[in-house]
Amino acid sequence: MITQTVFDSPVFQMACEQYDHIADWLGIGQSERERARLPKRTLVVQVPVRMDDGRVENFQGYRVQHHLTIGPTKGGIRYHPDVTIGEVAALAMWMSWKCALVGLPFGGAKGGVTCDPRKMSIGEIERLTRRFTQELIPIIGPQVDIPAPDLGTNEQTMAWIMDSYSTQVGHSVPGIVTGKPVCIGGSLGRREATGRGVAYLVNRAMDTLKIPAEGASVVIQGFGNVGFHTAFALSRHRTRIVAVSDYRGGIYCKEGLHLDKLAVHIQKTESVVGFEGAEPVSNEELLTLPCDVLIPAAVERQVTADNVGKLRCRILAEAANGPTTVEADHVLRKSDIFLLPDILCNSGGVIVSYFEWVQDLQNFFWTEAEVNDRLYRILEQTFSHVMQFAKREKLYHRDAAMAIGVKKVADAKKVRGLFP
Ligand code: GLU
Numbered sequence: 436m437i438t439q440t441v442f443d444s445p446v447f448q449m450a451c452e453q454y455d456h457i458a459d460w461l462g463i464g465q466s467e468r469e470r471a472r473l474p475k476r477t478l479v480v481q482v483p484v485r486m487d488d489g490r491v492e493n494f495q496g497y498r499v500q501h502h503l504t505i506g507p508t509k510g511g512i513r514y515h516p517d518v519t520i521g522e523v524a525a526l527a528m529w530m531s532w533k534c535a536l537v538g539l540p541f542g543g544a545k546g547g548v549t550c551d552p553r554k555m556s557i558g559e560i561e562r563l564t565r566r567f568t569q570e571l572i573p574i575i576g577p578q579v580d581i582p583a584p585d586l587g588t589n590e591q592t593m594a595w596i597m598d599s600y601s602t603q604v605g606h607s608v609p610g611i612v613t614g615k616p617v618c619i620g621g622s623l624g625r626r627e628a629t630g631r632g633v634a635y636l637v638n639r640a641m642d643t644l645k646i647p648a649e650g651a652s653v654v655i656q657g658f659g660n661v662g663f664h665t666a667f668a669l670s671r672h673r674t675r676i677v678a679v680s681d682y683r684g685g686i687y688c689k690e691g692l693h694l695d696k697l698a699v700h701i702q703k704t705e706s707v708v709g710f711e712g713a714e715p716v717s718n719e720e721l722l723t724l725p726c727d728v729l730i731p732a733a734v735e736r737q738v739t740a741d742n743v744g745k746l747r748c749r750i751l752a753e754a755a756n757g758p759t760t761v762e763a764d765h766v767l768r769k770s771d772i773f774l775l776p777d778i779l780c781n782s783g784g785v786i787v788s789y790f791e792w793v794q795d796l797q798n799f800f801w802t803e804a805e806v807n808d809r810l811y812r813i814l815e816q817t818f819s820h821v822m823q824f825a826k827r828e829k830l831y832h833r834d835a836a837m838a839i840g841v842k843k844v845a846d847a848k849k850v851r852g853l854f855p
Contacts (some may be wrong), residue, residue, distance in 0.1 A: 438670055439699055440473060440723075441477075441521075442443045442520060442521045442524040442525075442575075443472070443521060444472075444520075445521075445532070445736070446525045446735050446736065447521035447522070447524050447590055449525065449560070449682060449735075449736070449760060449761055450524075450525035450757065451472060451530045451760045451799050452530075453473075453761065453837060454528065454544055454841065455468070455472075455839070455843050456834070457834060457838050458472075458702025458841065459470075460559070460834065460838060461838060461841060461842055461845065463841075464547075464564075467712045467845060467848065467849070468660075470848065471844055471845060471848060472528075473503075474499045474500060474501045474527055474528070474540075474711065475500055475501060475502050475503050475570050475775065476499075476500040476526050476574065477498070477499045477500070477524070477653070478496065478498045478570075478571065478573070478574050478810055479495070479496070479497055479520065480496045480497075480567070481495065481570075481572070482496045482563060482566050482567045482570060483566065484521060484559060484562050484563045484566060485562060486559055486634060487556050487559060489705045490834075493711075494548050494563060494567075495548070495549050496548040496549075496571075496728070497520050497523045497546060497549065497654035498523075498544065498546040498571055498574060498582075499520070499523045499524045499526075499527040499545055499546070500526050500527065500543075500544045500547075500580055501524075501527040501531045501544060501546060501736065502531055502542040502543065502844060503542050504539050504542060504848050505535070505541065505542055505843075505844070505847050506540035506541050506542065506545035507541060507542070507576075507578055507579050507580055508527075508542055508543060508579070508581070509528075509530060509531040509534045509539070509541035509542070509543065509580070509581050509583070509613075509789075510544040510545040510547040510582070510583065510586025510785075511526075511543075511545060511546070511582065511583045511586075511588065511614075512526055512547060512548075512565075512567075512582045512583070512585055512588050512592070512596075512735035513526070513545070513546070513547040513548075513586045513587055513588065514547070514548050514552075514584040514586070514587030514588055514592075514776065515547065515549075515551075515552075515586050516549060516550065516551045516561075516589050517549075518547035518550075519549070519647040522547070522735070523546065523547045524544045524545075525735075525757060526545035526585075526756055526757070527543045527545040527756060528546075529756050529777065529778060530543025530544060530545060530785070530811070531543030531840070532777075532778050532836075532840030532841055533777075533781075533785060533840065533842040534785060534803060534840075535841070535844050536779060536782065536840035536845040537731075537779075537782045537785075537786055537814075537817050537837075537840050538817075539785065539786065539789045540789075541785075541789070542844075544580050544582075545585070546571070546582055547585075547687065548563065549688050549762060552587045554588060560592070560594055564592050564595040564599070565595055565598075565599045565792055566602055568595070568596045568699040569595070569599060569603070569814060572600070575600070575610065575611065576656055577608060577610030577611050577792070579591025581610070581611065581612060581613060581788075581792055582611075582612050582613075583612060583613045583614045583784070583785070583788050584614040584660070586659065586734065586756070589614075589660070590614060590616045590621065590796070590851065592671060593612045593613070593615055593616075593621075594615050594619060596611065596612045596613070597611055597612050597615055597619060597620075597685060601610075606710075606782075607619075607620075609691060609795040610795035610796050611790055612783075613625065613787075613791040613792055614626075614704075614788060615791075618659060620795050621787075621791060622787055622790055622791035622800075622804055622806060623803035624787055624803045624806035624810070625663045625665075625784075625787045625791055625806075626664070627668070627787065628658065628783045628786065628788075628806075628810060628849045629660070629665075629742050629752075629781050629783045629784035630660070630661055630663065630665035630666075630667065630668050630686065630783075631664065631756070631779075631783055631802060631810065632781065632782060632783015632786065632810065632814055633661065633668070633752055633754045633775075633783065634668030634671075635667040635668075635811055635814050635815075636668045636752065636775050636779065636780055636785070636818055637653075637665075637669060637728055637750060637752050638672060639815075639818050640728075640750045640752070640775055641727070641750065643822070644710070644749060644750070646727055646732060646749065646750075648669075648672040648673060648674055648675070649672070649673040650674070651675065651724040651727040651728065652674070652675050652677045652725075652728070653666070653669055653674050653675065653676050653677065653726060653727065653728045653729075653730065654655075654677060654678045654721060654724050654726040654728070654729050654730065654748070655676065655678070655680075655683075655730045656679075656718060656721055656729075656730065656732060656733050657680065657732035657733030657734075657755060657756075658679045658680065658681045658707050658732070658733045658752070658820075659681070659732070661732045661755075661784070662679065662733075662753050662754065663698075663731035663783065665754055666679065667731060669728075670694050673693075674727075675690065675691030676691055676692050676694060677690075677692070677724070677726060678691060678716060678721050678724055678726075679692065679697075679707050679732075680707065680716070680718050681706055681707050681708070681734075683706045683707075683708045684707075684715060684716075685707070685708075685716040685717060685718055685720070685721040686707050686708065686710050686713035686714065686715060687713060687714045687715075687716045687724065688713040688714070688724055692710070692720060693712075695709075695746050696710075697710055704794065717821055719742065722738065722742055722745075722746065723742060723745040723746060723747060724747065725747040726747065726748050727748065727749050727750060727831075728748060728749070728750045728752055728783065729751050729752070730749070730752045730753075731749035731751075731753060731754065731755045731758035731759075732754035732755050733755050733758070734755060735755065735756060735757035736757065736758070736759075736760050737758045737759075738751070738758055738759040739760045739762065739763050740760065740762035740763055740766070742763075743759075743762075743763040743767060746772065747771060747855040748772060749771075749772065750772070750773045750775065750802060751772050751773070751774050751775065752775040752776035752780050752782045753774070753776055754777075754780055754781050754791060754810060755773060755777065755781070758776060759777075759833075764833065766780065767831075773831070774831070774832040774833060776832050776836045776837070777823055778837065779817060779832075779836045782814070782817070783810055783814065786810055786813050787806060787810055789812075790806055803819050804822070806855070820839065820843070821824045821836045823837075823838065824838070824839060830850055
């Protein structure tokens with residue numbers, strides 16, 4: 436048994452503990468368990484970038500491919516000052532269970548560069564992205580590993596990756612990344628997909644608990660692509676988005692925030708902070724506001740042993756990856772908070788990434804209605820499966836979702852056997 440790895444960190448430990456808990460429940464033996472726990476392949480690269488002032492700065496970048504058993508690997512690329520190899524490995528592992536749970540033919544992957552894109556110019560970010568792509572060339576490809584956006588990256592980043600890769604091979608390869616602009620082979624509905632998926636599942640959870648959507652109060656931590664589109668999608672059902680936050684702070688308005696006006700404010704100031712008619716709240720206060728639905732949509736490890744006892748929501752919808760620690764899970768498991776676990780709750784993004792990849796490979800593009808219809812069908816099926824499984828086996832929702840995902844990967848590994 437390998438006891439120490441380069442991935443060791445609180446977040447990797449957390450992903451491993453979740454996995455081991457399920458592996459115990461499924462009765463997976465020690466050697467098979469180890470095989471599926473540690474990432475199959477990891478690349479660490481130095482990314483030298485010429486900065487605007489003429490200096491050359493070296494950044495550290497990673498790509499972790501968790502398992503290669505079912506098909507190519509899939510997952511986003513994160514630009515953030517806190518990126519570590521352990522975090523990227525944990526996120527890659529969660530991608531594996533997520534793809535398996537919703538039935539996509541992918542293993543999980545994740546990439547990242549430790550940098551602060553907020554402090555970099557567009558030109559610097561472009562040069563960083565192009566050089567990082569160049570360094571990743573040995574292990575990415577439309578049949579090998581397909582990156583996508585994550586925290587700190589967006590459609591423009593994906594366009595640069597697609598361009599850098601295509602320039603290398605001598606022809607356009609749209610299938611190398613997903614989440615790119617529609618004009619170069621992106622899919623309609625990909626930008627909104629994660630948020631739409633979260634909103635769809637929150638609605639299903641509200642139906643289950645018989646909470647009327649109209650007037651239901653929603654709190655969202657993190658107002659990037661996912662938080663923003665979740666808010667808009669939920670507001671179509673006349674819910675009240677009472678509080679939202681970003682890295683600079685939070686805002687609260689009991690009657691519900693006016694989202695169109697908020698979008699204009701964000702465009703002007705690049706933050707939700709200072710929005711007229713709303714009171715300021717800290718990120719910590721925001722998590723414990725009374726509400727029907729609490730949606731962490733930022734980074735990992737936000738619901739912890741320290742604050743879990745103070746949550747006053749009825750539904751916890753994990754739009755972020757890994758927002759709840761294992762210690763907090765021990766408390767939630769016994770509470771009557773309805774959990775939409777991350778690998779289910781935020782799966783809309785990678786589902787539509789899969790559609791984008793399929794469209795690129797076939798050079799045959801779908802309408803937005805087709806994309807959304809297929810998205811909702813997969814979400815509906817998976818939601819029902821997780822709920823029925825949890826009920827039948829008397830499992831916590833996270834354990835049910837994980838058990839379905841982990842078992843699919845374990846079964847695939849078993850039937851393929853060991854080479855040589
Ligand atoms: N970064 C997103 C996630 O965590 C999307 C990944 C993808 O579309 O490949 O699910």
